[in-house]
Amino acid sequence: MRLLVLSRNASLYSTSRLVLAARSRGHEVTVADPLHFQVVISRGRPAMFLGDRLLPAVDMVLPRIGASITNYGLAVVRQFDLMGIPVLNNAIAIARSRDKLRAMQLLTKKDIDVPKTVCARTPDSVDAALDFIGGTPAIVKLHQGTQGIGTMIADTPQAVTSLLETLWAMGQDIILQEYIAESKGRDYRAIVVGGRVIAAMRRQAKKGEFRSNLHRGGLGVRVDLPKEYRQAAIAAAKVMGLEVAGVDMLQGRDGPKILEINSSPGLEGIERTSGIDVAGAIIGHAEKFLARRKKRRPSRDPVVEAEQRNTRVRPTELARAGSTGRRARSGG
Template sequence: MRFLVLSRNATLYSTSRLVLAARSRGHEVTVADPLDFHIVVSRRRPSMFLGDRPVPRADLVIPRIGASITNYGLAVVRQFDMMGVPVLNTAVAIARSRDKLRAMQLLTRKDIDVPRTVCAKTPDSVDLALKFIGGAPAIVKLQQGAQGIGTMIAETPQAVTSLLETLWAMGQDIILQEYIAESKGRDYRAIVVGQRVVAAMRRQAKQGEFRSNLHRGGLGVRVNLDRRYCQAAISAVRVMGLEVAGVDMLEGRDGPKILEINSSPGLEGIERTSGVDVAGAIILHAERFVMRKSKRNAKKDLVLEQERRNRRIRQPVHFANGG
């Protein structure tokens, strides 16, 4: 098969691991920067160029869209979808997971537990918003962010108000979230591939830090997730409509609480901590994904061809006068 990996940098650990895993299984792989594509929108003929050449033929596109290029990256993924090229994680699914408030809304609609979350837009609403989430300390998050970037803790109501006013003045959309004290600075990261948890780890924040992300200095430990946590992670990814995702969960008093769903999860920390070949699992699922798509398309073509034949049979036959 021919795989096209969308990534800003071919030397990144996650990108290079996917390339090696695919090539080890005999696939051709091309890595391309999403910003290098030119999207051509025309009637009935959506197309794209990589530089001044048509995009290379691909059986599947694997998006690794960084948060800094979300909008254009999603446009590129959407264009491939319109061109009929299978995409592992669609633009719609990626967009859902990137918007933290929207993701929380979709999850709770399916009865999946999350930390209490409030969206506030004016200084006058801060006190009431804090009341809804149980008061300070509170977690302040940008609606777009990854790897702990844009996630802050405010210890007092005054600190919450000051932080929100500063961020609003910068034009940022903010959500407030309850602080889950019982998690004690740790969370769980599960990698879900094709409705199955393939690897998991527990992350512990370093001293003086509440964010447990490995990029923030957190320590990762391999774990065998409890069934409830596996099911919560799988259900969350299914709600987003993703094929591959990293799910971050807190350990609440009543069980797992979904913190975030990452459509382009980093592989370095989870592979080294768990010892699992996550890249290989993604490529294996990609192969099955392409095969299923091919079978569905073949079946659809067969149905359309049969409908065309039926229409020809039903057309009335006209005889010449006197025949």
């Protein structure tokens, strides 16, 4: 398998582990920064340049798209989708999970429990929103963000209003969520790969911090998830359409509540905490995913394959080639 890993930094733990796992199984691996790609739009012939070269042929793409490059990263992933190259995860699934409000809407439509959530946009709506979620303390979140960034707690109605007005003035869209006191600063992270929970841990926030993310200083402990939590994590990943997902859950009075779904979960914390080879499981699933795709669809266009092996082709030359092809088809 010729695997392309999309990552800003090949030395990051998660990226390097995926590369090592793939190469240990005999696969050819390339790591490329999504920002170095040029998306080529051409009727009937989508293509991709990496720098000034047409991208060599690849069999599978594994995106690790950070929140800071979501828009362009999604454009790159979407182009691979259009080119018929299998992607683990695809652009639609990543976009769903990256938008916190959209994710909550999709989850509740499938009757999956989440913290009470309100999307508000004007100061006169704050009181009603707080009444619905049970008052303060309340959690304030930006629509997009990972690793606890963009997640805040407000202890009084006045603090909520002040925080929201500041964020709105900065052009930010926000959501308000109930504070789950019974979670006591703990949450659960489950890694779902191919519809199975392969590793899980409980995270405890450090003293004085309400966010349990390991990047915020939280402590991770290996845990065997109860069946109810495993089912919730698997269902949440399925609703998003994610083949690989990190699902964060809180312990509510009535069972698990889905807190967040990450399409590019970090591997360092979960592997070191659980002792499980998560990277190997992801590569193993990529192999099965690719095999299923090959059975479902015809082989790649040999013309595209030939073009991708032609290494010093400029975007302008590709445009001229496309124009020539159209004239030939029209008899001009």
